[in-house]
Amino acid sequence: MSSKHFINDPTHLVNTALHAVTLTNPAVALDADNKIIYRRPSPDASHQKVSVISGGGSGHEPSFAAMVGPGLLSASVAGTIFASPSAEQVRVAIQSRVDNNSPNDTSDGGVLVTVMNYTGDILNFGMAVEKARAAGVNVEMVVVGDDVGVGRAKAGKVGRRGIAGTVLVHKISGALAAQGRSLQEVAKVARLTAENLVSVGASLEHVHVPGRVVSKEDDHLKLGEVEIGMGIHNEAGSSKEKVELPELVGKMLKQMLDQSDKDRAFLNVNSNEVVLLVNNLGGVSVLELGGITAEVVSQLEKSYGIRPVRILSGTYMTSLNGLGFSITLLNVVNTDIGGPSMIELLDAPCEATGWSSPIAKSTWEAKNTATREDKGALNVDVQDSGLKSDGKAAQETLTLALQNVIAVEPEVTRFDTVVGDGDCGIGLKRGAEAILKHLSSKPLTGDAVVDMASIVPVVEKTMDGTSGALYAIFLNSLVASLRDLAPGEANAKTWAAALKQSSDALSKYTPARPGDRTLVDALYPFVEVLGKTGNVKQAAEAAMAAAEGTKGMKASLGRTVYVGGSGYEEVPDPGAWGLAYFFLGLAGVKSDQDGGWEKI
Template structure:
């Protein structure tokens, strides 16, 4: 695992790389604050396609924006999903919404939650939006995937290409969405790698390095462990990978039946660090094994770099079974795959007429006034000084706990939970320093929510953003029609308004995640807090219940989140990082009220 990089600051790297996309493709612009690559000209005659995810998978998805492909892409930090705030801005301000918007996202918890949040926000505004979630990785079987399901990997690129070509014809949102789902249902993929990758800016670790003669089958694109580590040559590896994809008798991994008489497309994808020479040898081995052992001769063979894991020393194989779209021969999956596209990440050259078009000086856009949300006041008043004291105590407590949260998440996840919580806490603290004091509860909550949406990405960011938006709505629904004295409102909120609003927030969160108590997530701390507060009206007892819930996760097997994919022997030795971090916040709230 190489830990040497030309960039040691991941934020600087991401900013530079995004700007470079607009330089190599003159039809695109960059919304720098929101990390959105989008087409410079909006087109009201076709459905807009939006995708994205954590950075580090380039050319997916930033370099797949262009004619015949995506309308816009939203980038998160390395291996972490973009925030709900970024996605909402992309839908509302960076693409045409006249014919609707289709969101295509890979099946990772943070991506599904954050993009789902953006979709819901758009729907509230009356925009027609659909979302397709792609889970093509057979490296994760039915048993291991459980409630989470299969991960999305390189097969997603085929979904994007076919849906993008169909959108270009002027098809309706329903037609484009239906075809995208059809492709997603008929594509399977699996990857393999010689080693894990090192993320720029993070400390180096040799713990997960593979042996010099080992290869990991089914490794995820975020360094998640695969299904097994084997010692074999390329021929044996390809046989094993294709068997996982094509053995329909395997009840755990047999997701599609591909017969030799079926038409199909083969995609062989470089995970970033394999030489072009070796990729040619790998492609030859895959094609030879497909025909020799299965009698399958793909109608199209794509070999190149489409979805990476930084500089991953590995490759993935994807097979798409071609099905009838029901839209006529001119709009078959194969026709749409063959249709011209103009994007630097697709194997089609940028047209001369695009280069000759007048370049605009708006390739890098700053956040404009219309992008900002207005604060909507309410009638519920509170003691701002007390709120500042209580919330500050809670936030400083979770900031102090960041090293432990990060350590726990390094063991059971990807190590970004603690940093994400710290970033969110610091953003809310900044609200106290830069915003005018307010005695309006709803204005205060909206400021906190906006700070969370703008600063927190990944799964935790999505969950906190959804929860606080719902909490704000819940408080608004129960606001009095006129102002009440601060002390009276404070007491009512402790035993009434807050409890009921928290209950509605739990219901809202349940629409986007199936997480329940016992799944080893932050819900193990959140649900006991809400339940105890509703029953007792006592914040101290509720916080203690949350703390106990977090402690209980120590021995739990994960059912949701990225920990599902981590078969680490130390998982049982630490609590769930998200639950632990939330418990620290809630204990801090209790402490601040004393």
């Protein structure tokens, strides 16, 4: 677990985070003494009869405070981190921070309180509800327990925990209240939603609460281990296993959907409409959450025939910076209140910074599958140029050079980890492997222009970043330069002339020159020596010497510029080093993978 925080005082952290909600949403205010975020009084909300309140311990943001706003919650009540708010805090919210029907108000209004199934929350919110009811407030309470990570036997009388599925109850009940429906109707649909939810989480690590001392007894998950069913307060799940994502998702879906598992068959998902929520527990990157969502959607259709009508993926209910995610399924059923449907309520607009679902109902229902497949005016068929060479020999030489690039990847990666972001070696290896795969199905023909033109798209598709762009520019120019020199023999002199033209073209797009600590430090000496001698081996040796010379050279360009310290003094430029290996391969020299070379 990470115990590093920018704010280590938990009290200051909670208070300032609540204040920040009011900064990002001008429609809400903060009762700092009671940690209540509530909607500011507005004549625009006069048609809304029912107020919806929720809350719980802090640390689950954007639930609950950032879910307050028109069309969602009317107020939220926050406790300290992972601890329920007091009954008095909740009572103040019900009786004085939202619209309610007081003893002197005969209108059909009231308050719905939604709470997750945790003992502290049930007791404190329940006590506040009873106090408000005794004072004449028309108030109902709905408890959400959607977690299937703990089965019936272990849960006992306590029942299932409430986790991320709760936000769907918030959205649906808040949207219905915004339409002016009665407390009876809002509470009914909220309970119906809660009864048709199943969720389960998984995490690679427990979380650390700011302000707590880390001790040796703190429970850590082992490397590669994942806890299936972990709760949102570090509570134990159903198992700890070493599994890859596909198997993990399969196990999670089985806990939610396997009707033969009598300990967990809480809900028979039998509706034609199912909503999927993939929730980030706080510490998963947006990129990785996308990969997780794709895996979940794929397995739902393949294994269970479920194609969700709505897919929500994002950060809705966290466990601080929990390195995990949860999956929620809502079995959409008829609300029996004469409309609207659960889906329509999910699609209804709201203004709350914590609700992330901007896709309109019309867009979902259009089911537009149209694509644009036209590649534009790309001329993929390059005509023979007449610039000839021995295709078989050229392929053997190029293969050796690419194999050198693959062999040197660990070394290039190590260098780039010191002076860059660590991706240079992987990028070069990915490009080399893609070209080798291309050559295995489309061997070189012996026409230098045709062969080079067939390789360029491979580089463009597989090598990204700055170096990928530089290589693509250089190789595109090389195709044009070779074409200008055709027809004839593609000998060392021809290649030297074409490479010189390509180097000049590249210089138009980058200020990099020898001495700037870039791949150009290896490229320019190779081109220069090849032009003077016509000897590939001498040119490759010049490139390697220049690459070695980048040790201690302070970068003027590239990401290395931003890296402090003295790392650049100890390693060569990664891009120049990888390119020098390629050139040595062209000279018939290959790596022995032990830092040396052998002539073949």
